[in-house]
Amino acid sequence: MATLTIKNVQKRYGTVAVLKGIDLELHDGEFLVLLGPSGCGKSTLLNMIAGLDTITDGAIEIDGRVINDIHPKDRDIAMVFQSYALYPNMSVARNIAFGLEMRGMNKPDREVAVKKVAALLQMEHLLDRKPAQLSGGQRQRVAMGRALVRDPKVFLFDEPLSNLDAKLRVDMRTEIKKLHQRLGTTIVYVTHDQIEAMTLATRIAIMKEGVVQQFAPPQEVYEQPANIYVASFIGSPAMNFIPAQIVSEADRIGVRIEGAQGASVLPLPAPSAAVLKKVGHDVILGVRPETIARYQHGTNLPPNFARFSAQVSVTEPTGADTLTYLALGGRDAIARVPPKEAPNAGEVAEFTVDMARACLFDPKTEQRVG
């Protein structure tokens, strides 16, 4: 258990900058997820924490100790690889004990440590097998056991679930979360799967082209994305982005969008100073599909809800919800409505949107406004 500090870390290969100054600070027992598409530098950063790659500039500290020039084996870290990287020639028990063996621990102590970890991961019956005789999920468990047995300060996970089938992936995800809750270890976890990031992390760092776009707890990343990139990366179906304009109408501020029957103005509850400055400017309205609902006639809307009508182009029932495609602001927007309330394709229907949960983005910088 430890704190991890990443200070202005950079990585260049020749003239190509892969990481352009990363700053992250992790408290004891935190679960950091590095999230981003392939090529964003997240694995490079993990390898630099592990010591498998050199740091061009900046510093990485574990518990306040700079580890830039320290050999991987002396960093007190353990890593779980995407390919599991189990030693094919060794039994499961020896795989788990290998790190201890290399550190000169005697055999009886190693056996005790292996037994303890095997019990923790419920794989006592696998100890004598070779990796080739294990299923994907079992290999994954052994790889975690190999990391756990050393009781390191920081755990590093490099896309550990991406080689598993869908069902097993969900199970192992829960198991990793349970393990983290039980052991309270500091973890850095790399993935490109936003669901894994949301479910596991205490904080997510979303990366793009070597730059951290946002570093915040999952719920904050979801509700207050720093920019359009983050907003579109997290959430499925993705957030709707609707071209709009901020207008001042009578005594209130709102956004004007083009709907089925001309423009409608959706009032903004409690607009911030930054939003007020943008009156008259174009913005991009970001609306999550679940904040759009069917308008029930005769109900009194809370003040933060706005009403608009739109033409429905397609509906996609998913069982729990029906995804409804609306023509809004010249493009398709998706609403996630309960199946009972789902309109028919082709009809013009009235909807409400919770404007307190909407986001506004600057169309040029793509950053969130206010």
Add this chain to the structure above:
Amino acid sequence: MASLQDLPGARGRYAIFGRVFLYAILLLFAAYYLLPLGVMVSTSLKSAAELRSGSLISLPRDFSFEAWGFAWNKANVGVNATGLAPYFWNSVVMVVPSVLISTFMGALNGYALTKWKFPGANLLFALILFGSFIPFQLVLLPMSLTLGFLGLAGTTAGLVLVHVVYGLAFTTLFFRNYYTSIPDDLVKAATIDGAGFFQIFFKIMLPISTPIMVVSIIWQFTQIWNDFLFGASFSSGASAPITVALNNLVNTTTGVKQHNVDMAAAIIAALPTLIVYVLAGKYFVRGLTAGSVKG
């Protein structure tokens, strides 16, 4: 997948005709390849008297292993009537260390070239690979100078050195290509686990190299056992390997030409490589294709 013969329409008249044609050609080629060996075996089992009376391809009337025994320890090799036996052991003493050392060093090279990439690793590999294209006649003179300088001229140790040096190009190629298919994560995991260069090599890489090690051993064994050029150039008299001794036995100009003894001697000289192929041949094919398809 269903077998090809079970596909609909695969058993028509033309298909059967094609199959018969195919087997006929295969049998013809098999006979073509086996005939010389057959003649050798049959001649070696004939007595001297029968040789003179019968034709070359007639089968022996009564089997006699006399020629084999004679070739093994009585025949004239050069000027001494020692048979092939001492030279056979010369070859064994030369081949075993040559094969083991060159295979081991090839494994070490392949491991360093793939898992511990350093600047210029690919260039170095290309240069090592170049060694497998050099005609060995080209290096005879410089090599004999080198052996003389090292004081190894005319010794078995000298021959071992020559075979190790010129085998390295091949063994490095084998192991380098095999280790390319082994994921780098294995080495990274072991590094974090605290293992160093040699610990990873001995505890992880070597134990998973069996298929390619078999390939390397068979290849090197065959090459070195069958080598005549280096053996004839760098050995002298009693230290000559069996290939050189066979040449001396067959080319002896004094006395009557004993074809049955010549044939028996040739088979004796070829037997070890044949046995190695029979015992380990399937690993050879398996190892050559290992890594080309994902398992």
